[in-house]
Amino acid sequence: MSRIVDEPYFTHSVYSALTTGIQVKCPKCHGAGVVTADEDNAYFRCLSCGHRMTQDRTVYRYDVHNQCKNCGRYYRVDIEDAAKQHFSVLHVACPYCGASMPGEVHKTAKAFSYASEIKDGKDPWFGLELWYLTSFQGKPVWALNREHLAYLIGYLSAGLRKKPSGGQKKTQADHLPTFMKTAKNRERIVKLLKKLQEG
Structure with a gap:
């Protein structure tokens, strides 16, 4: 056996x-x-x-952080849509007042896969x-x-x-x-x- x-x-x-x-x-x-x-x-x-x-193997976070030209507040908006992550600049709405303006897309290493x-x-x-x-x-x-x-x-x-x-x-x-x-x-x-x- x-x-x-x-x-x-x-x-x-x-x-x-x-x-x-x-x-x-x-x-x-x-x-x-x-x-x-x-x-x-x-x-x-x-x-x-x-x-x-x-x-x-690095997992990245993509976001636009900016100061709103309308209400003056600083904000950060995560870009979840993979198709939009490749742009260097995106128009995003301020989460506080809703005003839309262009902002630079930032890519930061978030985690290791x-x-x-x-x-x-x-x-x-x-x-x-x-x-x-x-x-x-x-x-x-x-x-x-x-x-x-x-x-x-x-x-x-x-x-x-x-x-x-x-x-x-x-x-x-x-x-x-x-x-x-x-x-x-x-x-x-x-x-x-x-x-x-x-x-």
Whole structure:
């Protein structure tokens, strides 16, 4: 009977995969590409056609702050509409008296984006489909990269699964949805994952 000792909770997380790379499909050639990130940016690089993309990980705040020429009060109006955030000057209404006047659009760094979730089988920055993606009974089954895929196959096909020593409360298996861990589904899911591994 094969045995496996589960891995720590963050071993195969989006956060840890930023350095090793999340494998995705290239939007241009549909070949294999990789998404990585550093402190400032997320990067996409296609391993087939060489296509590249960069995405700023900083979240910005856009606003117009001004002194109203009508009532004399100082105000700040946030610009939520992404289409208007690219203008250098916008006409905005004074929140106190309603007078409209032009004001300079200010862009300030507000936060740092820790994208952490895979949604609908897509990476969190570019929205590219994961390379290792399939479905089981209408539910997405995916792996971030080859190492994560090997872990899933090993964990789900093991006869005996143990938590690592050291009293860690959460392990890598805690990321897995219940349908993947259910005994009656495991064998069929392992078959699907092995097909991905061969592909």
